[in-house]
Amino acid sequence: MSGPSLVQSVDHVALLPAYVAAGTAVLVLLVDLLLVRASATVATAVAGAVITAVAAAAVGSGADRRTFCVGTDCSYVFGDWSALVAALVALLVLGVLALSGPLLRAGNTPVGEYCFLLACSMTGGVVLGAAGDLITLIVAVEVLTLPLYVLVGLRRGSLASAEAAVTFFVVSVVATTLTLLGAALLYAATGGLHLERLGTLLADEAVPDLPLTTVAVILVVAGLAFKVAAVPFHAWAPATYDGAPLPVAAYLSTASKLGGVIALLAVVSQALPPEVTGPVLALVAALTMTVGNLVALRQRRTVRLLAWSSVAQAGYILAPLGALALSGDAAARSTAYAATVAYAVFFVLLELAAFAGVVALRPAGADGGDLDDLRGAARRHRWVGAGLAFALIGLAGLPPGLAGLFAKVTVVRSLLGGGAGWLALVVAVNAVIGLAYYLRAAALLYAPAGEVTAVGVRPARAVAAALAVTTVLAVIVGFAPQIVLDLAGG
């Protein structure tokens, strides 16, 4: 695999979104240093996120751009798919910035560092979708997660926050080590690191079917499953979410989870043999949704409820990938990939809306509190309460949350199309369990307040705006799910 020339020609246009994202991080630091005004820093980060999304869309609208190539194998491929991922991550960062308004204004959080870390993490997400080899992929995932160790621990003076940061750090490092070990073993077994080359090498009959290969595949999948918080690698998520500042928890359960899913999807769809990953992922998906939903039933704290529910949702996201083992034909497989992406898109939208609702109903800079703190909240704040209830119902997958309903429909459809009827039934049963706690939380919002004296909260304007925008988007894709399906399938 020795290239004729050591000097590669680099396609800078393909890298433009990544440049913008990284530039945003640097600029945020500079602005914070030079202007020393919180609003300017945040405005820079917001502008950077917007420009990143626009750049990703603009570059992605053209033909696929490949760069850092050795022969035909490229480490960086920016196409429709990467554009979708990059734009989504940038928009999620934008949403999380909006949710951070009250937290940053409360004054306990260093604004410059906060925005810098978010922008760094965004850079990882932007590169992730374009990663063409295992190392780029793992580095991108790490860039996405690394800043979060600090962000999780940013609630000063909170022991829970520090604990959460440490838990997250330890678990995440272990996970990365596993993935790296897997990648190294794969390299040892096949001599390839590029995803597409690995795919052809592993599918090739000539490569001996070593037990080593299977171990490597399982290590890579397991390491990435940590990032998605899939059972049995989920235990870190609830503690970490609950300890983190609310907007960071929102980021963890949307952008960070999306990153894990994208990475997993990339290796599963391009590199690894479906006959090994399919059954493993089917089992993981079934366990994840069941355990997540069952434990969520017993939660009394708002963020823990959302955390466990988001564990369960990861199960639904992974489910279509589990159907791959049985279906040999390419059409069913691409349906399964598209279903995973579509579900992930619907999910991050609703999850962000749910977190926006919680942030809006809690005092500035507070943690998520107990569920009972939200009792009767929709009677005090009609619109915000309705938005949160809508998001919860959407996550449960019922009308009027049509977005969530179509998400479930997409997954069930791909499972039955892929011949995994049993998994479809597991999804169905889990949807019922899920309704039990989502409905309880949503009904609580409308329950009479009783003796609980509510803390006077005025929802911050930025948070309310984020909630409004995500809700409107959820309504739109609820009535026109084809938009998301086209994006996911493209």
Add this chain to the structure above:
Amino acid sequence: MTSGGFLLLAVLAVPAFGALAVAAIPRDRAARLVGVIAATLTLVAAVALPVGRNQGWTAYAATAAAVRPWHAVDLPWAPGLELRFHLGVDGISWPLVALTALLTLLCCVYTLWRVPGRGDGRALVALLLVVEVGILGTFLALDLVLFFLFFEVVLLPMYAIIVGWGGDGADPASRDAGRRAGRKFALYTLSGSVLLLVGVYVVVAAAGTADIVALTGGTELSRTTQLAAFSLLALAFAVKSPLWPLHSWLPDAHTQAPTVGSVLLAGVLLKMGTYGLIRVAVGVAPEGARWAAPALGVLAVAAILIGSLVCLAQTELKRLIAYSSVGHMGFVLLGVATLTATGIQAALVGNVAHGIITALLFFLAGAIKDRTHTGALSELSGLRETAPRLSGLLAFAAVASLGLPGLAGFWGEAFAVVAAVESGGALWTTLAVSAAIGGALTAAYLLRLLRRVTHGEPTPAVAVLGPGLATAELAAWTPLVLLTLAVGLAPTLVLGIAEAPVEALVGVLP
């Protein structure tokens, strides 16, 4: 678009926009009035549906589809999910559409006069209209995925009605009971509808289309697929109908729901199950239906017998009527299970009759509970002495419910038994005889109800009642009384219109 297609859209759009308008208007009474207007317009559109219907069977003879809608609207929605906005109405669905529109209007009128409990009347009317959209959409959908979608739309608004306006006022224990009943309703119904979702996509994955018109007859599906699909779909509809032993959500929901909630729940919500069984489960997987028919028949008869026996032991008015629904729906399901033209006709007329009569019974039970603040039969007696009109109406509805010839309840039950006898064989004859015994038990518990409530010395709760009825009550009940008589004397109102589509459906059964 044809005028018929326009009407179809109007039937769904008017209540949908009506609900939005009601929610947007800040003044309570004005909003409720708007709700009544929207419900009236919906009824007008629904009643107008048969006008200009496609009578020319010859036009369709070449295709010989088993479902031949009078009007249809077919628009693309989400091709990636095989979802089309495909609506249509024919003789099987129209009576139920009209019944739904009528009952919603009556509920809205009733709410104009009286808002149950401590709730907000405006929100209640908006929710009633949303429920109406869901039910009408279910009856009109000619696309499996769309059918599922509308099936789901009903769930949460109905849950909100039960929890928000149910129970008895401020009593916390009663509120808890209401919440529990609501949750039970939501979870049971959702377990049914997720099975429906899986069943729908079992069919869609095998056939590559979700068009009910194309799928009816099951020509494109293998036997295995049909068996799997029918099992899933039948289970889903059995929860909704409800079929014993999946009925246990129903008594709780009814007991706790406000009057208008019970009326819609018993009057038309349950019919989504039986309609789905006929149109979707039997239509799409006929071989599966043939295979499962004996089991369905046995369960239906079990429902009749058990429902009646449980009714004999009930001590609460609304609970008794709720359990009586289990028995009555048993007759409807028995009719479907025979898979003959007579049986399915009986099921359709039974559906409509049960909708009218039970709606009336729940209105009356609600009126009694509102006046006396109790539903316990032991605290009610001598209604005849103090409130003769109410008592007379209750007697009329009870007698109609027990299936007196000449009233609406008779035809469905009698013909379900006849259809079972005609099916022949030891099993079906036994089932017919058992169902007939169940019919006798029905008479027994309804007469017991009448004896307990209307006769005897007035209890303290009843003694204070006045004889008068409110205008809104009369307005809500009179159409139901008249329809009970009309369907009873001229069942051809339903049977005539359903005859051709039922023949067509039975024609494709193996």
